[in-house]
Amino acid sequence: MVTEHIKQRTPVLSLQAVWDALAQVHDPELPDLSIVDLGMVSEIKVNDNRVQVKIIPTYTACPATALIQLNVAEQLRGLGFAEVEVLRDSQTPWSSNRISESGRKKLQALGLAPPPQFDSPWTEQTLGQATCPFCGSNDTHLHSLFGTTLCRSTHFCTGCGQLFERFKPL
Amino acid sequence: MNPTVELITKMADDALIIGHRHSEWTGLGPILEEDIAMASMAQDKIGHALALYTLLQEHFAGPDPDTMAFSRKPADFRCCHLVEHPNGDYDFTLMRHFLFDHAEWLRYQMLRQSSFAPMAHFANRISGELKYHILHANTLLQRLARGSEESHARLQAALNDAFPLAMGIFEPGPYEQELAGTGVFAGEEILKNRWFLEVEHRLLSWGFQVPALSDAPAGWGGRKGYHTEFLQPLLDEMAAVIRSQPEASW
Numbered sequence A: 001m002v003t004e005h006i007k008q009r010t011p012v013l014s015l016q017a018v019w020d021a022l023a024q025v026h027d028p029e030l031p032d033l034s035i036v037d038l039g040m041v042s043e044i045k046v047n048d049n050r051v052q053v054k055i056i057p058t059y060t061a062c063p064a065t066a067l068i069q070l071n072v073a074e075q076l077r078g079l080g081f082a083e084v085e086v087l088r089d090s091q092t093p094w095s096s097n098r099i100s101e102s103g104r105k106k107l108q109a110l111g112l113a114p115p116p117q118f119d120s121p122w123t124e125q126t127l128g129q130a131t132c133p134f135c136g137s138n139d140t141h142l143h144s145l146f147g148t149t150l151c152r153s154t155h156f157c158t159g160c161g162q163l164f165e166r167f168k169p170l
Numbered sequence B: 001m002n003p004t005v006e007l008i009t010k011m012a013d014d015a016l017i018i019g020h021r022h023s024e025w026t027g028l029g030p031i032l033e034e035d036i037a038m039a040s041m042a043q044d045k046i047g048h049a050l051a052l053y054t055l056l057q058e059h060f061a062g063p064d065p066d067t068m069a070f071s072r073k074p075a076d077f078r079c080c081h082l083v084e085h086p087n088g089d090y091d092f093t094l095m096r097h098f099l100f101d102h103a104e105w106l107r108y109q110m111l112r113q114s115s116f117a118p119m120a121h122f123a124n125r126i127s128g129e130l131k132y133h134i135l136h137a138n139t140l141l142q143r144l145a146r147g148s149e150e151s152h153a154r155l156q157a158a159l160n161d162a163f164p165l166a167m168g169i170f171e172p173g174p175y176e177q178e179l180a181g182t183g184v185f186a187g188e189e190i191l192k193n194r195w196f197l198e199v200e201h202r203l204l205s206w207g208f209q210v211p212a213l214s215d216a217p218a219g220w221g222g223r224k225g226y227h228t229e230f231l232q233p234l235l236d237e238m239a240a241v242i243r244s245q246p247e248a249s250w
């Protein structure tokens, strides 16, 4: 883990301050989740009054990525860093497996079923198995591969007779 | 032209144009789920085109992506004829989506090993997104193939129309040897054969008659800048907003 490595050789306080600031940057399509919850931060480098952060975009066509980069820069400048650099990490593919436990709980609370953890690559079977966020039933089936945003699929719950959305495995 | 630039340009142009065609179903899809699916895939494809034009800009001093998308003449585009054709009925749209997306998926699978590292990274990161497109095409075609006599017959007719055009995806470019020799991309011929294996067994299992693979240049020309009469009107429509306010900042 890159972040662990950094923790050992930079002052804990400033690094923690950066993490805390990043936890204030939200995905406009999922306002309850921060980019830290979504696992979009791949690297933080703090060096005196300079900070460099690498952000992994989720879906390539996600319209929020540019806005998120701007908001990250603004948060970090707010901490008082003289030099702020926000880079797009194009080498690390984002995966829904990167969403944190707290992120999964927040999705669940939004009525959006969290993505299943999977050993890559995910399969059609992975897609079919979903737990209803409303009643907890596993008696559900995939209704549509696409939903109201790129990251959601639609499912039907036989338990409570409702359609629900799930954050797709990616 | 640099061989890698030629490769990326045709991939980006294919994605841009088929993305635009998909987007034409927005609000008109046969059922709500399909409307949303086509709109979502359109968004993905256009996002992929943007990412590819950005690769050209960052690594080969290419023009900015908006210029690539909105300000080139048809002869500068390298998309294949398959993606230019109007949507027609949903049967043609679906069959084209199936034939094109399997080829696109396999192309990116090959490119995961590309010696041009930014392309290998990009291929790696969009694999999961493209898998949803393939699954969508497979699932719907399978259902409709087993639906009724009419749905089967309409898809067979769409296959007969789209298949010769799909050969244009694999029209060899001017730099096949250089691209293979430098390990950037193994080549259209290899891709075509892999693609045929992949689509043929699926189509057969759904009870379709599969046309033979051919080198007949029916769908050829796009990779050399010769296009169908459908491209110009599509480009005009795409650029209508930017042309009305060329100075506007977005």
Ligand SMILES: [Zn+2]
Binding pocket: A132, A133, A134, A135, A136, A137, A157, A158, A159, A160, A161, A162
């Ligand atoms: Zn339920």
